[in-house]
Amino acid sequence: MSRHSKRDLSEFGDLFMPDQADEPILPPPVRAALLEWLTEIWADKELLAVGIKPRRRAMFEGPPGTGKTTLAHHMAARLGLPMLAVRPDRMIGKYMGETSQTIGALFEAARAQFDGSPIVLFMDEFDTLASDRRKAGQAADNDRNEYVGTLLQRLEQYEGFLIAATNHADWIDQAIWRRFDMHITVDLPGQEERERILARYLSPFGLPALALARLAEAFSSASPALMKTVCENIKRQIVIGPRLGSDMGREAVFARILTSVHPHPDLGTPRLWSLGAKDPALTVMPWPLPLAADLPDVEAAEDDAAGQDVVVPFGGRRP
Ligand SMILES: Nc1ncnc2c1ncn2[C@@H]1O[C@H](COP(=O)(O)OP(=O)(O)OP(=O)(O)O)[C@@H](O)[C@H]1O
Ligand SMILES: [Mg+2]
Structure with missing residues (x-):
């Protein structure tokens, strides 16, 4: 030794x-x-x-x-x-x-x-x-x-x-x-995963199913990390924008976010960055963003399959 x-x-x-x-x-x-x-x-x-x-x-x-x-x-x-x-x-x-x-x-x-x-x-x-x-x-x-x-x-x-x-x-x-x-x-997420990722990171806010699907399409070829950053920036804007007296209109908020958050050039440009704040996904997005709990057709954002969270100690048995 x-x-x-x-x-x-x-x-x-x-x-x-x-x-x-x-x-x-x-x-x-x-x-x-x-x-x-x-x-x-x-x-x-x-x-x-x-x-x-x-x-x-x-x-x-x-x-x-x-x-x-x-x-x-x-x-x-x-x-x-x-x-x-x-x-x-x-x-x-x-x-x-x-x-x-x-x-x-x-x-x-x-x-x-x-x-x-x-x-x-x-x-x-x-x-x-x-x-x-x-x-x-x-x-x-x-x-x-x-x-x-x-x-x-x-x-x-x-x-x-x-x-x-x-x-x-x-x-x-x-x-x-x-x-x-x-x-x-571990590849870039597909449409279904993108919807779940957006729902997780927008929480406690949420989107009706159609608006969520449209937004997920605008993020095609984006990494989960990039989606998380955008969602966090949306929430940050919602909290601090009014304190700064910023324009809180949907387009203005997204324009601010998209100028400061960029995908890595090697990974291609998701549509949201090509079309910017004019992306059609944003026009169907309810604004101000509703709380997920207030949406009738949104299930809990977290959808971890039952039992998946159980920690089984090493050497133990699955319950
Ligand atoms: N599939 C995913 N689902 C939910 N969140 C994700 C997913 N992938 C990444 N994230 C979030 O993005 C951030 C970065 O993820 P992580 O560090 O695991 O990526 P990575 O693949 O290890 O990246 P790198 O290759 O740069 O090391 C984390 O905060 C994580 O929560
Ligand atoms: Mg890593």
Whole structure:
């Protein structure tokens, strides 16, 4: 064991506790994959009896702001475990061999923890550590080859749960890629998910079904994170606009929001940003926004399937 084995886990990133987790709104195939994984972890003893172990390593792939970190945290919470979100900037070192050593120290610390109270290890921006090895040449490449090799070995030996996330799945080293039992694509949301995301983040305000559907169409190709930001800005405007004496007309409010909130250019331009405050979705939107509780045809914004929130402690059984 190296001298690094005594390093504290918090040196490598941030600890996320189970009670702080949110459930991301995801399309049915992703939810199904997650439930399958949870179920096999809960059934670990039955699986062991037939000679297999639950899968331990998953890679979440997809564009920024689609809920990969949120999903990892939610997964950990459903297992009743804290999650260590490893910070890539704490892993990459300046000196030759430093990154490799830090990777070793991280896995030693996680393993020591695993024997006592386990955690889920979450490695965000995984491509920064695991992008493919180059043919050895320059010193930086040699260093990279070394730490990618170390990461590969450590991944193989690690017994705990590990989730990696990346926006650049195609950059990941192939050998490392193969060490993951599961690859889950967390893509941009479809119309149905967009409606649910808007309803969640507009709450306590709400929209009648038709207006909600129109607004969700205007956000096509937007990430959940972008939709959340717009919804928060709408609510912020509703609260602070009148104090500032701002024009609180619908068009004026949206014009202000759309000047300060922009989608990343790489992800395409959702219609709302092409048409701006003149978007037809806004013309069918009741204004001022009604409270969800006052709308007859709006069910509770939160639609988490029954029982989904139950936290089953690691090693426990699904109730
Ligand atoms: N599918 C979703 N449902 C509900 N909220 C979401 C969803 N995806 C993202 N969000 C919200 O957007 C914010 C950013 O999400 P998160 O950090 O999980 O995205 P990410 O995929 O990890 O992004 P990145 O690739 O940039 O790390 C969070 O506040 C989260 O609540
Ligand atoms: Mg993330």
